Amino acid sequence: MAQAKSSGECRPRGRPQLRSDEETKQIVFDAARHAFAVDGYAATSTEELARRAGISTKTLYRLFPGKAALFAAMCADRLERLLSDVHLQANDDVEIEAGLRAALLACADLALDPEVVALQRMILQDSAEFPELAATFYKNGISRTATALARWLRVQVKKKLIAIDDVDEAAGMLIGMVASAPQRAAIYGGIPLPSRKDIERRVRTCATLFLDGCRATPP
Missing domain, CATH: 1.10.10.60 (Homeodomain-like)
Structure with a gap:
């Protein structure tokens, strides 16, 4: 014979709770x-x-x-969630090159996120008919990423670890150097996005170029 379920097992009656x-x-x-x-x-x-x-x-x-x-x-929601994971460390315990690598890696993770690249591809396809899409994406994504990196660079300038006349311009250059080529290759050439290992290698190269340059020292 079936026994009555205990009160703890009873299912609540009435209308189900609505989603917020x-x-x-x-x-x-x-x-x-x-x-x-x-x-x-x-x-x-x-x-x-x-x-x-x-x-x-x-x-x-x-x-x-x-x-x-x-x-x-x-766009704002997705990029907000991605940007919330971008921790650009600027504390005294982090050496400048390690800090720059971490900052660039965070920016590269955002710029080369498959969903972000897919959005860019879609925006390019529809930009002629809907130009406001590109403006929205730039405002909510590209511009905010550059602003976050510029803020990190500004702290390093104040600490006299680097010397830059225009941190906003430098931030744009750095993001372009670390992410633009892989983005273009994926969007226009159909080439797969770089692996994590490849992104980390690219970040190391960009950090070295930025901090040390590549001009050979004369004997």
């Missing part, structure tokens, strides 16, 4: 990243995004005024 808006937004962001990367921005409708996320279009429009607002929020 923030949880729903994350589901929409995940669906949008995949849809945009596979089908492109222009070919992806809000109805398709709602279907992929398992919500109604009414709910989608309540959370985001339109597809452009969704794209901007998606």
Whole structure:
């Protein structure tokens, strides 16, 4: 004979607990990243995004005024999460070259993240029809990464460990040196993104070039 379940085993009755808006937004962001990367921005409708996320279009429009607002929020959310993992150490216990390598590695991890590169590829494909996509990506991603690195460089200048006239320009140069070529190779040439080992080797080379230069010392 079946026995009654104990009170601790009873399932709660009534309507299931609803998801919060923030949880729903994350589901929409995940669906949008995949849809945009596979089908492109222009070919992806809000109805398709709602279907992929398992919500109604009414709910989608309540959370985001339109597809452009969704794209901007998606980029900001993803890059915010990646940037939160970018720890550019600037304390007295870290030697300048080790600190620069760590900073450049953090920036390279962001710039060469497969999802970030996929977004860039999609933006390039649709930039003529939707120029605001590139501006959004630049503001929320590229510019913020350079600002974070410039902040780290500025601390090193104040500590008199390096001498730079324009830290913002130097930060852009460093990010370009460590990430631009692999990005272009992946986006335009279809070449796989570099492995972790290759990224670390590139970071070491860039740090050495920046700190020591490559001009041969005369005898």
